[in-house]
Amino acid sequence: MRDNDRVTSATRQPEPPAAPPLATSPEQGGAPIVRPRLIATDLDGTLLRDDKSVSPRTVAALAAAEEAGIEVFFVTGRPARWMDVVSDHVHGHGLAICGNGAAVVDLHGGPGAHRFVKVRDLARENAVEAVGLLRDAAPGTVYAVEQTYGFYQEPAYPKLHMETPDTLAPAEELLAPDGVGSDQPILKILAYHPELDPDAFLTLGRLAVGERATITRSSPSALLEISGPGVSKASTLALCCAERGISHEEVVAFGDMPNDVEMLTWAGRSYAMGNAHPAVVAAASGRTVANNDDGVAVVIERLIGDRL
Template sequence: MTSATRQPQNPASPALSASFGPNGGPVVRPRLIATDLDGTLLRDDKSVSPRTVAALAAAEKAGVEVFFVTGRPARWMDVVSDHVHGHGLAICGNGAAVVDLHGGPGAHRFVKVRELARENALDAVRRLRDAAPGTVYAVEQTYGFHQEPDYPQLHMEVPDELAPAEDLLAADGPGAAEPVLKILAYHPTLDPDAFLTLARVAIADRAGVTRSSPSALLEISGPEVSKASTLALCCAERGISHEEVVAFGDMPNDVEMLTWAGRSYAMGNAHPAVIAAASGQTVANNEDGVAVVIEQLLAEHY
């Protein structure tokens, strides 16, 4: 991985800043676009604009593969496959799973799973309970979703089971035969960034911790699992180097991916850490910032 903070480039225009290679020359021709969804590709109403649909289709027609790279679970991917006709693959759960969307809504297929070992998950839960009393948990699996009774109703569905996290993660717990993809940890009063820092110190190398929500909601995955590490595996399988990847994001769970990619863009609405990590900046998600850059890239290179 490269440094988590890049030196900002001079903007090419007030709305869109350019990205250059380490020697000041233009970045190589892109072969893969990796884009976050919420706050990035999707507008705030969770829609995909016609302009964005057209830009993604034009990229694929030019031979540029499109990957959706999100913290969402696989079952929340219909919002994309409905609107963009199943383009490419999705990296879900912040790198915990790779899902093929080509079957369309309701027919997603898991291509790769990078689970969080139950032993690590239990250790992370216990450490964070000690460090931040009042933390409550939910458990994401490949197909199941379970939560503690005091966990707030933050998500789109009713949980399959209500029980303490220690019971949910036990060897004989609900969905014991199913991989755990990530743990969600919520605190009702802590500042979101302070909670993230505290959790990373408390959990240490037992798991990876990040956040993508504006609230104090953390996402806990396997120790080596991130959007960047799973994207790197997928690119290696395709013979694509990181210099040939263009990435987009808006929240701390995108930072590693943006520093890894050869060219990366923070959205106009991005978290400050994301702006520092990216090599360029585009306009906000509600202004079709991803489409703006894709159109420019295709005009430059294809």
């Protein structure tokens, strides 16, 4: 079993949301807020509206943030090839953290020209162990394999994603040392169960797999996302910030689902969307309105106003 490099998230107790529910005050608990240098935002259910569009208001807010000297990172569970929805809206460095922290991708160049800057893969031996342990703990689980440039799945895996898989085969065959795509890093394994409650499946998966991998979820269905040990949105964001000399206190983060919890806990300021999962609300230090009401833009506009 091989561990990836680990970055431990800072821990803190989330502060209670201010009244009204939108917590964008320049002060929390009477202490002055550090001016932000980086905004880290999830995409689906957060920056994107439910129709997967980026609203004109949000586009303008992102541009204003970078014009004010605040870097913007898209931090998502999506693979790089699903980043076309925001490729036209990148500014400055144009980097995104994809696959729940498994890869950092340069979005410049547009669709089809994305370049992997950093990869934090899931070792094949860890992947095989995780698949076997989860099969034993939750019979009926089916799998898909996400790699840097390929997507493969088991025949019984449902059509949940945007594309047709490159290969259909049992996960153990896909993950074999000489299996299809063996020359590419594994970014994450997707595990789907047709009957279990999503949160119960997440708890079961984490107990079954232990430290062999990181398990989270971002879908409303019982779909788990399995990454390398210590790999998360938070740990990869921390690496990127350290490279830029940015502290966690200088980061403002946004999210809506359990795969955002570590990032929201790590960031100096964090906002749960109005449509967020209860675990996200508990982890964040503030709240904003729902994704369909441009909750990210609402906060960014206030942040920019506070800097003037």
